[in-house]
Amino acid sequence: MTDRLAGDSGAAIHDAVREAYAERVVDGGSCCGSADPVSVAEQMGYSKEDIDAVGDGANLGLGCGAPLAMAAVSEGETVLDLGSGAGFDALISWRAVGPTGRVIGVDMTPEMIAKARENAERVGADNVEFREGLIEALPVEDESVDVVISNCVINLSPDKSTVFKEAYRVLRPGGRLAVSDIVLTKPLPPIVAKNLAAYVGCIAGAALMDDYLAMMRDAGFDEEPRVEMKSAFEVLGGDDPMVKAALDAIGGCCSGDAQPTASSTDCCSPAPQQPASSGCCGDDVPAGTSVADVAEEELDLSEAVNSIFSAQIVVTKR
Protein backbone atom coordinates (compact mmCIF):
# COMPACT_ATOMS: atom_id res chain seq x y z
CA MET A 1 0.00 0.00 0.00
CA THR A 2 1.51 3.31 -1.06
CA ASP A 3 -0.46 5.27 1.51
CA ARG A 4 0.38 3.11 4.47
CA LEU A 5 -1.80 4.53 7.21
CA ALA A 6 -4.68 5.31 4.93
CA GLY A 7 -6.80 2.27 4.19
CA ASP A 8 -10.32 3.58 4.52
CA SER A 9 -9.21 6.20 7.00
CA GLY A 10 -8.40 9.13 4.69
CA ALA A 11 -10.51 11.49 6.80
CA ALA A 12 -8.77 10.35 9.98
CA ILE A 13 -5.38 10.99 8.38
CA HIS A 14 -6.52 14.46 7.33
CA ASP A 15 -7.69 15.19 10.87
CA ALA A 16 -4.42 14.04 12.42
CA VAL A 17 -2.29 15.99 9.94
CA ARG A 18 -4.48 19.09 10.30
CA GLU A 19 -4.19 19.01 14.08
CA ALA A 20 -0.42 18.56 13.97
CA TYR A 21 0.07 21.51 11.62
CA ALA A 22 -2.36 23.72 13.51
CA GLU A 23 -0.16 23.09 16.53
CA ARG A 24 2.86 23.99 14.45
CA VAL A 25 1.41 27.45 13.74
CA VAL A 26 0.31 28.08 17.29
CA ASP A 27 3.33 26.89 19.26
CA GLY A 28 6.01 25.99 16.75
CA GLY A 29 5.84 22.29 17.65
CA SER A 30 8.24 19.96 15.86
CA CYS A 31 6.38 17.88 13.32
CA CYS A 32 7.61 18.22 9.73
CA GLY A 33 10.06 21.10 9.81
CA SER A 34 13.56 22.35 10.37
CA ALA A 35 15.37 23.95 13.28
CA ASP A 36 16.79 26.99 11.49
CA PRO A 37 14.33 27.87 8.72
CA VAL A 38 16.41 30.65 7.16
CA SER A 39 19.64 28.74 6.68
CA VAL A 40 17.78 25.60 5.61
CA ALA A 41 15.79 27.60 3.05
CA GLU A 42 19.04 29.04 1.65
CA GLN A 43 20.51 25.55 1.50
CA MET A 44 17.42 24.36 -0.41
CA GLY A 45 17.89 27.00 -3.10
CA TYR A 46 15.91 30.06 -1.96
CA SER A 47 17.64 33.41 -2.38
CA LYS A 48 18.34 35.50 0.70
CA GLU A 49 16.48 38.32 -1.02
CA ASP A 50 13.28 36.25 -1.36
CA ILE A 51 13.54 34.94 2.20
CA ASP A 52 13.99 38.43 3.62
CA ALA A 53 11.25 39.89 1.41
CA VAL A 54 8.51 37.57 2.64
CA GLY A 55 9.60 37.73 6.28
CA ASP A 56 9.95 35.23 9.11
CA GLY A 57 6.26 34.60 9.68
CA ALA A 58 5.81 32.85 6.34
CA ASN A 59 8.86 30.60 6.50
CA LEU A 60 8.05 28.05 9.18
CA GLY A 61 10.77 25.73 7.92
CA LEU A 62 8.24 23.16 6.73
CA GLY A 63 9.47 22.64 3.18
CA CYS A 64 11.80 19.98 1.81
CA GLY A 65 13.04 21.73 -1.31
CA ALA A 66 12.50 24.78 -3.49
CA PRO A 67 9.84 24.00 -6.11
CA LEU A 68 10.05 27.51 -7.53
CA ALA A 69 13.71 27.05 -8.39
CA MET A 70 12.62 24.59 -11.09
CA ALA A 71 9.24 26.08 -11.98
CA ALA A 72 10.54 29.16 -13.86
CA VAL A 73 7.51 31.26 -12.98
CA SER A 74 7.06 34.34 -15.18
CA GLU A 75 5.39 37.68 -14.73
CA GLY A 76 1.64 37.58 -15.30
CA GLU A 77 1.22 33.85 -14.62
CA THR A 78 -1.27 32.25 -12.25
CA VAL A 79 0.36 30.01 -9.63
CA LEU A 80 -1.40 27.55 -7.34
CA ASP A 81 0.39 26.29 -4.21
CA LEU A 82 -0.88 22.95 -2.86
CA GLY A 83 -0.59 22.89 0.94
CA SER A 84 0.50 26.51 1.14
CA GLY A 85 1.12 26.51 4.90
CA ALA A 86 1.92 30.00 6.18
CA GLY A 87 2.39 31.24 2.60
CA PHE A 88 6.16 31.03 2.07
CA ASP A 89 6.20 29.72 -1.53
CA ALA A 90 2.98 31.56 -2.40
CA LEU A 91 4.51 34.90 -1.41
CA ILE A 92 7.76 34.18 -3.24
CA SER A 93 5.62 33.29 -6.29
CA TRP A 94 3.85 36.60 -5.86
CA ARG A 95 7.19 38.39 -6.27
CA ALA A 96 7.74 36.44 -9.51
CA VAL A 97 4.29 36.92 -11.09
CA GLY A 98 4.16 40.63 -10.26
CA PRO A 99 1.04 42.80 -10.21
CA THR A 100 -0.39 41.28 -13.41
CA GLY A 101 -0.22 37.72 -12.11
CA ARG A 102 -2.15 35.86 -9.47
CA VAL A 103 -1.36 33.38 -6.71
CA ILE A 104 -3.72 30.97 -4.95
CA GLY A 105 -2.73 28.90 -1.93
CA VAL A 106 -4.85 25.95 -0.78
CA ASP A 107 -4.47 24.41 2.65
CA MET A 108 -6.83 22.37 4.84
CA THR A 109 -5.61 23.80 8.17
CA PRO A 110 -7.57 26.91 9.18
CA GLU A 111 -4.73 28.16 11.40
CA MET A 112 -2.32 27.98 8.42
CA ILE A 113 -4.79 29.84 6.21
CA ALA A 114 -5.18 32.60 8.83
CA LYS A 115 -1.40 32.91 9.23
CA ALA A 116 -0.87 33.00 5.46
CA ARG A 117 -3.50 35.74 5.02
CA GLU A 118 -1.84 37.75 7.79
CA ASN A 119 1.55 37.34 6.08
CA ALA A 120 0.14 38.38 2.69
CA GLU A 121 -1.45 41.45 4.19
CA ARG A 122 1.80 42.38 5.94
CA VAL A 123 3.69 42.54 2.62
CA GLY A 124 0.77 44.05 0.67
CA ALA A 125 0.25 41.01 -1.57
CA ASP A 126 -3.30 41.76 -2.66
CA ASN A 127 -3.25 39.47 -5.70
CA VAL A 128 -2.56 36.45 -3.47
CA GLU A 129 -5.45 34.56 -1.91
CA PHE A 130 -5.57 31.58 0.42
CA ARG A 131 -8.45 29.11 0.19
CA GLU A 132 -9.25 26.53 2.82
CA GLY A 133 -9.66 23.12 1.21
CA LEU A 134 -8.23 19.73 0.41
CA ILE A 135 -5.62 19.16 -2.24
CA GLU A 136 -7.60 16.00 -3.12
CA ALA A 137 -10.62 18.18 -4.03
CA LEU A 138 -9.16 21.53 -5.05
CA PRO A 139 -11.45 24.56 -4.72
CA VAL A 140 -10.11 25.81 -8.06
CA GLU A 141 -11.66 26.01 -11.54
CA ASP A 142 -10.68 23.70 -14.42
CA GLU A 143 -7.79 24.88 -16.64
CA SER A 144 -7.33 28.14 -14.77
CA VAL A 145 -3.70 27.85 -13.58
CA ASP A 146 -0.30 28.10 -15.34
CA VAL A 147 1.88 26.58 -12.64
CA VAL A 148 1.02 24.28 -9.74
CA ILE A 149 3.68 24.09 -7.04
CA SER A 150 3.82 22.05 -3.84
CA ASN A 151 6.43 21.80 -1.12
CA CYS A 152 6.53 18.80 1.21
CA VAL A 153 2.77 18.21 1.21
CA ILE A 154 1.81 15.42 -1.19
CA ASN A 155 3.61 12.87 1.03
CA LEU A 156 0.98 13.75 3.66
CA SER A 157 -1.95 12.94 1.40
CA PRO A 158 -3.75 9.62 1.88
CA ASP A 159 -4.78 9.76 -1.80
CA LYS A 160 -1.85 10.95 -3.88
CA SER A 161 -3.29 9.74 -7.22
CA THR A 162 -6.26 12.05 -6.77
CA VAL A 163 -3.96 14.97 -5.89
CA PHE A 164 -2.13 14.55 -9.20
CA LYS A 165 -5.43 14.25 -11.10
CA GLU A 166 -6.65 17.43 -9.44
CA ALA A 167 -3.43 19.27 -10.33
CA TYR A 168 -3.89 18.11 -13.93
CA ARG A 169 -7.52 19.26 -13.98
CA VAL A 170 -6.78 22.83 -12.85
CA LEU A 171 -3.75 23.34 -15.12
CA ARG A 172 -4.10 24.92 -18.52
CA PRO A 173 -2.74 22.81 -21.41
CA GLY A 174 1.03 23.34 -21.42
CA GLY A 175 0.97 24.19 -17.71
CA ARG A 176 3.47 22.63 -15.33
CA LEU A 177 3.50 20.99 -11.95
CA ALA A 178 6.66 21.58 -9.87
CA VAL A 179 6.90 19.55 -6.70
CA SER A 180 9.37 19.24 -3.85
CA ASP A 181 8.58 16.21 -1.77
CA ILE A 182 9.92 13.36 0.30
CA VAL A 183 10.10 10.07 -1.61
CA LEU A 184 11.58 6.66 -0.89
CA THR A 185 13.87 4.37 -2.83
CA LYS A 186 12.79 1.34 -0.79
CA PRO A 187 9.90 0.60 1.55
CA LEU A 188 10.29 1.73 5.15
CA PRO A 189 10.44 -0.81 7.98
CA PRO A 190 6.94 -1.40 9.45
CA ILE A 191 7.85 0.29 12.75
CA VAL A 192 8.37 3.54 10.84
CA ALA A 193 5.77 3.05 8.11
CA LYS A 194 2.96 2.51 10.62
CA ASN A 195 3.85 5.35 12.94
CA LEU A 196 1.68 8.43 12.88
CA ALA A 197 4.46 10.67 14.20
CA ALA A 198 6.54 9.61 11.23
CA TYR A 199 3.51 10.23 9.00
CA VAL A 200 2.91 13.83 10.10
CA GLY A 201 6.71 14.21 10.10
CA CYS A 202 6.60 13.72 6.31
CA ILE A 203 8.23 10.28 6.25
CA ALA A 204 5.76 7.44 6.69
CA GLY A 205 3.36 8.75 4.02
CA ALA A 206 6.14 9.12 1.45
CA ALA A 207 5.70 7.01 -1.68
CA LEU A 208 8.29 5.01 -3.52
CA MET A 209 9.76 7.24 -6.24
CA ASP A 210 8.68 4.87 -9.03
CA ASP A 211 5.10 4.83 -7.72
CA TYR A 212 5.13 8.61 -7.39
CA LEU A 213 6.17 9.10 -11.03
CA ALA A 214 3.66 6.45 -12.17
CA MET A 215 0.84 8.29 -10.39
CA MET A 216 1.88 11.51 -12.17
CA ARG A 217 1.87 9.72 -15.54
CA ASP A 218 -1.50 8.10 -14.82
CA ALA A 219 -2.94 11.54 -14.10
CA GLY A 220 -1.92 12.53 -17.65
CA PHE A 221 1.39 14.32 -17.12
CA ASP A 222 4.23 13.85 -19.61
CA GLU A 223 6.34 10.73 -19.67
CA GLU A 224 9.63 12.53 -19.17
CA PRO A 225 9.68 14.45 -15.92
CA ARG A 226 12.63 16.59 -14.85
CA VAL A 227 13.83 15.00 -11.64
CA GLU A 228 16.50 15.85 -9.07
CA MET A 229 16.97 13.73 -5.97
CA LYS A 230 19.15 14.29 -2.95
CA SER A 231 19.37 12.57 0.39
CA ALA A 232 16.79 14.22 2.65
CA PHE A 233 19.58 14.74 5.17
CA GLU A 234 21.81 16.47 2.66
CA VAL A 235 18.99 18.89 1.88
CA LEU A 236 17.64 19.42 5.36
CA GLY A 237 20.84 19.06 7.38
CA GLY A 238 21.80 16.12 9.56
CA ASP A 239 20.15 17.61 12.65
CA ASP A 240 16.81 18.24 11.02
CA PRO A 241 14.11 17.61 13.60
CA MET A 242 11.72 16.38 10.91
CA VAL A 243 13.28 12.95 10.91
CA LYS A 244 14.73 13.13 14.39
CA ALA A 245 11.38 13.94 16.00
CA ALA A 246 9.72 11.17 14.06
CA LEU A 247 12.30 8.59 15.02
CA ASP A 248 12.43 9.83 18.62
CA ALA A 249 8.67 9.60 18.79
CA ILE A 250 8.81 6.03 17.61
CA GLY A 251 11.14 5.20 20.46
CA GLY A 252 9.19 7.29 22.98
CA CYS A 253 5.77 5.95 22.09
CA CYS A 254 6.79 2.39 21.62
CA SER A 255 8.86 2.23 24.75
CA GLY A 256 5.82 3.27 26.73
CA ASP A 257 7.29 6.66 27.75
CA ALA A 258 4.29 8.30 26.14
CA GLN A 259 0.78 7.06 26.64
CA PRO A 260 -1.19 8.35 23.69
CA THR A 261 -4.95 8.17 23.74
CA ALA A 262 -7.25 7.57 20.79
CA SER A 263 -8.23 11.25 20.78
CA SER A 264 -4.69 12.56 20.94
CA THR A 265 -3.32 13.76 17.62
CA ASP A 266 0.06 15.19 18.55
CA CYS A 267 3.30 13.75 17.22
CA CYS A 268 2.96 10.74 19.46
CA SER A 269 -0.53 9.68 18.54
CA PRO A 270 -1.78 6.28 17.57
CA ALA A 271 -2.58 5.74 13.93
CA PRO A 272 -6.14 6.70 12.97
CA GLN A 273 -8.74 3.96 13.38
CA GLN A 274 -6.40 1.82 15.37
CA PRO A 275 -7.56 0.90 18.84
CA ALA A 276 -5.86 3.02 21.50
CA SER A 277 -4.32 -0.11 22.96
CA SER A 278 -2.33 -0.71 19.79
CA GLY A 279 -0.32 2.44 20.52
CA CYS A 280 1.44 4.22 17.69
CA CYS A 281 3.39 1.30 16.41
CA GLY A 282 0.69 -0.52 14.52
CA ASP A 283 -0.31 -4.13 14.72
CA ASP A 284 3.04 -5.60 13.72
CA VAL A 285 5.01 -3.97 16.48
CA PRO A 286 4.09 -4.73 20.08
CA ALA A 287 3.82 -1.83 22.53
CA GLY A 288 6.91 -1.75 24.70
CA THR A 289 9.24 -2.24 21.74
CA SER A 290 11.75 0.59 21.37
CA VAL A 291 13.66 1.56 18.26
CA ALA A 292 16.76 0.26 19.94
CA ASP A 293 15.12 -3.13 20.53
CA VAL A 294 14.00 -3.34 16.95
CA ALA A 295 17.38 -2.21 15.67
CA GLU A 296 19.03 -5.02 17.56
CA GLU A 297 16.67 -7.60 16.15
CA GLU A 298 16.00 -6.71 12.58
CA LEU A 299 16.15 -3.06 11.69
CA ASP A 300 19.03 -1.29 10.09
CA LEU A 301 17.85 2.25 10.77
CA SER A 302 20.67 3.79 8.80
CA GLU A 303 19.55 1.81 5.76
CA ALA A 304 16.00 3.12 6.25
CA VAL A 305 17.29 6.65 6.65
CA ASN A 306 19.38 6.33 3.48
CA SER A 307 16.28 5.47 1.47
CA ILE A 308 14.59 8.81 2.27
CA PHE A 309 15.08 11.43 -0.43
CA SER A 310 14.06 14.96 -1.17
CA ALA A 311 12.90 15.02 -4.79
CA GLN A 312 12.35 17.99 -7.07
CA ILE A 313 10.07 17.01 -9.95
CA VAL A 314 8.64 19.05 -12.82
CA VAL A 315 6.04 17.61 -15.20
CA THR A 316 3.94 19.22 -17.91
CA LYS A 317 0.30 18.90 -18.91
CA ARG A 318 0.33 17.89 -22.54
Ligand SMILES: C[S@@+](CC[C@H](N)C(=O)[O-])C[C@H]1O[C@@H](n2cnc3c(N)ncnc32)[C@H](O)[C@@H]1O
Ligand atom coordinates in the same frame (compact mmCIF):
# COMPACT_ATOMS: atom_id res chain seq x y z
C1 LIG B 1 4.86 20.24 5.76
S1 LIG B 1 3.72 21.55 5.68
C2 LIG B 1 4.31 22.43 4.26
C3 LIG B 1 3.80 23.84 4.19
C4 LIG B 1 4.35 24.68 3.06
N1 LIG B 1 4.20 24.03 1.77
C5 LIG B 1 5.77 25.05 3.31
O1 LIG B 1 6.66 24.58 2.59
O2 LIG B 1 6.00 25.84 4.24
C6 LIG B 1 2.28 20.73 5.07
C7 LIG B 1 1.09 21.64 4.87
O3 LIG B 1 0.17 20.96 4.03
C8 LIG B 1 -1.12 21.03 4.55
N2 LIG B 1 -1.81 19.79 4.13
C9 LIG B 1 -1.43 18.53 4.39
N3 LIG B 1 -2.25 17.64 3.80
C10 LIG B 1 -3.18 18.39 3.13
C11 LIG B 1 -4.31 18.06 2.33
N4 LIG B 1 -4.63 16.78 2.09
N5 LIG B 1 -5.05 19.07 1.80
C12 LIG B 1 -4.71 20.36 2.05
N6 LIG B 1 -3.67 20.74 2.81
C13 LIG B 1 -2.89 19.77 3.34
C14 LIG B 1 -0.93 21.17 6.05
O4 LIG B 1 -2.03 21.80 6.65
C15 LIG B 1 0.33 22.00 6.12
O5 LIG B 1 0.05 23.38 6.12
